[in-house]
Amino acid sequence: MTSTPAPLRRYSYLGPAGTFTEAALKQVPEAVGQEWRPVDNLGEALQHVVSGESDAAMIAIENSIDGGVTVAQDALATIPGLRIVGEYLVSVNFVLVARPGVALEDITVVSGHPVAYAQCRAWLDRAVPQHRHLVATSNVQAAADLFDTAKGVDAAIAPPGIDAHYDVEVLGEALAENPDAVTRFVLVSRTAPVAEPTGADKTSLIVELPEDRAGALLELLEQFSTRGVNLTLIASRPIGDRMGRYRFVLDAEGHVRDERVADALLGVKRFSPNVVFLGSYPRADQVVASIRYAQDDAAFREARDWLSAECLGE
Secondary structure, eight states: OOOOOOOEEEEEEETTOOOOOHHHHHTGGGGGGGEEEEESHHHHHHHHHHTTSSSSSEEEEEEETTEOOHHHHHHHHHHEEEEEEEEEEEEOOOOOEETOOOGGGGOOOOOOOOHHHHHHHHHHHOOOOOEEEEEOSHHHHHHTTOOOOOTOOOEEEEOTTTTTTTTTTTEEEOOOOOOOOOOEEEEEEESOOOOOSSEEEEEEEEOOOSSOOTTTHHHHHHHHTTOOOOOOEEEEEEESSSSOEEEEEEEEETTTTHHHHHHHHHHHHOSSSSSEEEEEEEEETTTOOOOOOOGSSSHHHHHHHIIIIIIOOO
């Protein structure tokens, strides 16, 4: 009797093949040999997860140069039933490519993703001062635009290695002004129980301020500082219903199963009526949080034991 092979898991990512998002997905061991589904935008990737068309989606969430990817932050704040299960870092650099036979002096229109263009603009202004920018949905799509005669694109900002996917020539390398640029990606699945702590974890959540008043943000941040929880990301996004209303995207060092983090989240929930827990997951950089004795798990347990024995007589 033969056994039925397990169905392939499906992963959605911003395509086409060759994007930085695909490079992030290649870092996921369990995704190797599974079904990868390139999509046209981040929202489509997440909707695939919500609908069950995909088991998980890889999305960009933050860039070391340009900060948070606001469309991703807003989507995670407003689409229910999603959970971050991992994060991955990809070094970001770019090349300038064109169709064979095109020289730098022939270039007037350069296609590229807006974030990539901002990082490469200084190089382009020096090398191709007469150019104008045409927005592309991804940097691989920018290379594909070279072969769409209706768009009139002369050159494209693209990831290194793009010449393995398209018949293009590389006219410039290391375009980015900051060679240390890194993009942070997260793997998003449907809501599921969190994995066990690894000792080097991160917890993500989105919190709405309950009201627009002096000291409200300070009260939110104190929920973490008084418990010794360091925040690695604090980003504000307008809620959109009226002026002065904001939600905050927060990344905290530690895992929700850590006593200090759990206690901080309880404080946040008491403070704010709307909290979205996005997950606790291993840090890509594997940095272990520095914890003072007063904030380690044992200290929280000892304090509870003291309260029970000395104060409540239990």
